Amino acid sequence: xxxxxxxxxxxxxxxxxxxxxxxxxxxxxxxxxxxxxxxxxxxxxxxxxxxxxxxxxxxxxxxxxxxxxxxxxxxxxxxxxxxxxxxxxxxxxxxxxxxxxxxxxxxxxxxxxxxxxxxxxxxxxxxxxxxxxxxxxxxxxxxxxxxxxxx
Amino acid sequence: xxxxxxxxxxxxxxxxxxxxxxxxxxxxxxxxxxxxxxxxxxxxxxxxxxxxxxxxxxxxxxxxx
Numbered sequence: 001x002x003x004x005x006x007x008x009x010x011x012x013x014x015x016x017x018x019x020x021x022x023x024x025x026x027x028x029x030x031x032x033x034x035x036x037x038x039x040x041x042x043x044x045x046x047x048x049x050x051x052x053x054x055x056x057x058x059x060x061x062x063x064x065x066x067x068x069x070x071x072x073x074x075x076x077x078x079x080x081x082x083x084x085x086x087x088x089x090x091x092x093x094x095x096x097x098x099x100x101x102x103x104x105x106x107x108x109x110x111x112x113x114x115x116x117x118x119x120x121x122x123x124x125x126x127x128x129x130x131x132x133x134x135x136x137x138x139x140x141x142x143x144x145x146x147x148x149x150x151x
Numbered sequence: 152x153x154x155x156x157x158x159x160x161x162x163x164x165x166x167x168x169x170x171x172x173x174x175x176x177x178x179x180x181x182x183x184x185x186x187x188x189x190x191x192x193x194x195x196x197x198x199x200x201x202x203x204x205x206x207x208x209x210x211x212x213x214x215x216x
Contacts, residue, residue: 023160027215034213038205041160041212049160054205 012064025078165214
């Protein structure tokens, strides 16, 4: 990878292929280096990204080259993280979703599921009259009819 | 002093936030030209003049999360 060292400016400039290194990984890598160097990014994220690293302390040529190497190593680290995050996204979403649902209070969960069902009615209201025992519903009436027929 | 921030790399939100946070150290004006946001910095505190541009760029980048 080509790089340009400007010792007077205490700076090294190099280019990264955006197809190999996504911008997301470059941002994360740059963030790690912010306390040691001044980072400036430019270029076209669809093609090449220019990375400029400028030492906060005076650095010689070897140190500047090492800085580039360290940056690229860290970039690989973040590249892997980004890849793994992409691969596991569905699994993570599922795990978090399941954890959130199971953390809900059971009462709330039942209420929610009942209200979500269309056309459901509270079971205690019994609008069809099917919860009344047979004896209560028909037993007494029959006795009355028997008495009436007896007279 | 002028800093050019690539529109495809730096977000306007980060730049504006950085300008607000650094407003007690210098005066800022922002414009745009083609693919760049142009930040013009004036009246920088004399003791910060040497490092201001680089520190400001770093800060803008750090806000891009």
